[in-house]
Amino acid sequence: EGTRYEFRVYAEAGAAPWQGIWSLAKHSVIIAPDSDLMINELQDAFNEYPNNGDWDDDYGLQCVDLYRWFIETYTSLTSTSGNGQDCAGNLASTNEGLSIRSTPTAYSVFSSDGEEGIFGSYSEYGHTGIVISVDVSNKTCKVLHTGNSKQYDDPNSWITTYPYDVSGVIFVDVSGYLD
DSSP states (O other), X not given: OOOOOOOOOOOOTTOOOOOEEEEOSSOEEEEOTTOXXXXXXXXXXXXXXXXXXXXXXXXSSOHHHHHHHHHHHHBSSOOOOSOGGGHHHHXXXXXXXXXXXXXXXXXXXXXXXXXXXXXXXXXXXXXXXXXXXXXXXXXXXXXXXXXXXXXXXXSSXXXXXXXXXXXXXXXXXXXXXXX
8 A cells, every 4th residue: 555556558459448447545447548438437426426516615516626526536636726727737836746738648637728618618717627538649638527507417527528739728647646
């Protein structure tokens, strides 16, 4: 316990997709690149969070609540507050070893500026969420994110695919800090 292990998984062409289970500190999540099963289980786990997902019990459900829930539940990092556009940068500056990137990796936190329509941002305060998988050949990524319009919905978050070769979005890879 307390030891971090890193590993790589390789597959042969034509082999069945790999799926494995990481036992995370508070939950088990199936980790498999671009696995809809894993993404749906993560979405279900957030949907089960008390108070309709409102992590900080402030202003109702917001994108920041999902980001903070993910960081505090599944990583050894300390989450930070702020507007959606600030979360990735604040996370990197608060936790040693993290850096801001212009391209995503699976299990990155993203922050988009307030430009309408960029990574789900429809507010001058920007948007944040978690990159779940990356398709490098198509330059897209699947993200799990939420907003106040999902306060009482089931599920209380969205899974959306966005192109990542756009301006106004930054990423912070947290995959090395999964508990």
